[in-house]
Amino acid sequence: MNIINKYIAFAVDVLTLSTVTAHAAGDPEQGEELAYTCMGCHGITGYRNAYPSFRVPKLGGQKAGYIETALKEYRSGTRSHRTMHAQGSTLSDQDIADLAAYFQGTEMATDSVTAADIGELAALNTCLACHGAQAAAGMVPTPATLSAQHEDYLVHALHQYKDGERTGTVMSAFAGMLSDDDIEAIARFYSRRDDGLHTPKKSN
Template structure:
């Protein structure tokens, strides 16, 4: 197994897509419930996958509201790229984004049971340095970093692959991913996907 020395880089977290100051999301969850209709066709369907490349659409129920706001604004500006997400976020106002974020953050899973292909036990050891930002089990309390617990393995792998290739840009994450093998990515993703208390799909 390849030895990974990332202690200097892990301070930013394993999958911190954006390093931004807290945006202090303060939306209306009831308004967000109505506005979420444009999102539910993907994020409200268990096991739904992106067409190409094929990977699970991320579970966002229970994600920090502030982080959801920063992600949607990044899609709206083009800082993060994905055809469907750009199309959905392009016409959202700041209030729309905050309302949707407030709505999805209310959900949490207490019993996630997702299939994995990597080795969660090995992945736990490989992800030890990630806990400073993402929490020991992927349930960080810092709203600037995403929760990873209960996220689909394939989505986490895709995110790391994109950081490694440079398709997803963040100087620290690009450096972290550069040192990971495909096996490392699978194992780390498997560990977070195996945490039962974490993210879920958004459905009422």
């Protein structure tokens, strides 16, 4: 078994054996009302974060479980971003569930990537165990949908994992194996797919 396959097996073992985290049932209509502050950045196509500069991630169609985990990490400070911590600190668990339900419901996205799509880039095989079309269901925490995400955001996120600025047992292990060229290639591959995430539209 090569190192890539070992890490894939490790990821599946860790994620499928994790204790399932209870999430409150989200109300997408209430989430839409709460999302007005989110839409000031995430509802504008191509809107950029400053220092460091990258396009803010697309949330339309993102998995609710992933959004809930991310917002709770911002709220607690275990994931670092000054603006997102300030926003998250005002949210209850129910608010977070409502927002997650709303963003997921703005057309559900899928990661339909298979091994046949990725050609010879071995590094992309590490992504498939969790983010690919054949990923095991019920993983905890919920893996993000990557297809059609902004390239510069994906580069930023992978470097955060690689440099230890963002925590996550599986992602830190995977990112630690990646060269800068691997990171650029993975981000470029996912960003050019047209079957995934989108910028949600602002309500009138």
